[in-house]
Amino acid sequence: MSLQLAGGAGGAAPFGYRHDALFYGTANESAELIARFLRAGLNQGQPALAVIAPQQIERVRSRLGSNASRVEFADMRVVGDNPARIIPLWQEFLDRNQGRAVRGVGEPIWAGRALDELRECQIHEDLLNRAVPAQTPFWLVCPYSVSELNPEVIRRARLCHSDAHLGGEHGGGGSGGGDQDSSLAPFAAELAEPPPEASVVDLRPSSLFDLRRGVSLAAARWGLNGPRISDLVLATNEVATNCQQHGQGLSGARIWSASGRLVCEVRGPGSLNDPLAGRRRPSPGLGSGRGLWLANHLCDLVQVMARDGDIVVRLHMRMV
């Protein structure tokens, strides 16, 4: 598989935000291409951050040799465990290097991601195009394993990325193939009903207190440990409070346990105004907008569905 990543944009000409997919066959091939991409950036004095799997970090490091110390690495298995935590990391990297051309590599989707996680990864990839202003000199490449991933996943990836195979072709400031107007569309993707073997408890809360109590009872009963119960209770409370404050209250809540996960769902009439809610670090001041942010940090996965005038938020806790 050949690729001309090192060519194209860069050099003296400032480029805007560019979000490419890199479709690779083997891990070694991917490591080679990533190293080449990063090396080309380093040669132009561009800071770089690669968020990939730990084994891949090692492969890229060894290929970069002495240059490896000039690249920042982060373990995607940790950072991207909940995909909603990835954008804040890029944001922080961009803030730190404001005004400079930078490069990034992020591989949020790997074979073995649960279906629920996959949906959130795809939303994440869509939102990246929204989160980064078009004029930001940031070249981001997302590796996708064509040999391991489902063809449908690859098809989706093509929709929100420029294809790195096309080489130096530059999409201008157009942030990959992402369509700005439809950036709320990813949240409309249907959430699957709990599996038939799941134990589902319909909470029908009459107050926030009631909701917290129900969540805490069910979580304790299914064996979530103490501090994680408190985290889930707090996250649920904040999401439900958001529904009351910004929507028209809660229309329902339920909690279930399936495949080693506890999922708490809160539902209410309303619409999603800010697709990046929960992915922007709140300022340390007293402003609002912390509900989803907090949920993203307390829970292993947060899913949001906005369609037909309803918002559904699901908070996942892994049962360890």
Next chain:
Amino acid sequence: MTEVIRSPYAQPARESRAFPAEDQGLNASGSAQSPAVDRCPYPRPFDPGFRRCPNFHPVHVLSADSNNSGLNPYLACSHLAQGRNERGGYYASCELGGPRERAELAARITPARLDTERTLLEGLAAVSESAREAVVAAALASEATDGASAQSELGAAIESFATQNRHRLQSLGIAPDRFARAFAEWTKARQMPLARLGRMVQETGSDPLRGLWIRLASALEEGEASAGEAAGRAIDCTTTASSPGDAGLEIEAAANRVRLRGQIDRDAWEQLSGLAVMAAALDGDLILDLGGVSFCDVGGLRILLALAEARRERGALILESVPEELARALPALGWNDGSMASAS
């Protein structure tokens, strides 16, 4: 509508139809195995007065045989579920888990409370037995009229029981009328004519009153709160909450020390803001003791931080005993120790 899904039956084989066929692949291995950890270790059906298991939650089951003749009521436990081993065999499992989980749960609920619950469940079973039998008989005979009267008789028995035992119920945090209402809700939720109940009994051998009994047991366990009602056991496991009475917020002020008790959520923001307005005008350091606060949401914390900011000139705001889960959430909120320190 989703209901709590659980199988409380002592005789799992009879219930097998209610469960989806499991992955046959699991049955392939014929290897010997050790008994599952969640296997119920006690002989079933349970003897009247059974007390050996601290978590025992009696459910009186009325059933009929294949000829629709009533069988003697037997005693099951609402925690009994149907486990399935690797070879596809059934065993009676405890949905609370293994011995360790069971012991932990019993300790959390407290033996006294469990005992009150058992007394109530057994008392209820005794006073309503004839009425329940009448309902089953009517259902089996598909006699709608008799069924309706049997049903209302049962409702009356339950209601009078709730009145007589109101103090016991209240000690569990359950309003007596709430308890009686469980019956009405159950019959309404089923919306099942007795004739159909009768057919169901004939076809599956299942007890039409099983659902009612579970529901009443749930009402007992879950007290007032409707979310808790669905969620299951009356375990007070909100980290530090001691009783359902912890809803709402109590404020107790003495000199420059304010003690807060209860839970701070959106419903308490106004109250807390009121306190903040008064406290902002106080001179000197102000201590807010959050030790009695079993829950504080982000909005509540925001009000407290705004108060710290507002009275910066007058003195410090010292937060004592911040609830643990909130303290853990602070860094994620951008309020790390540093900004807390500057706020206090």
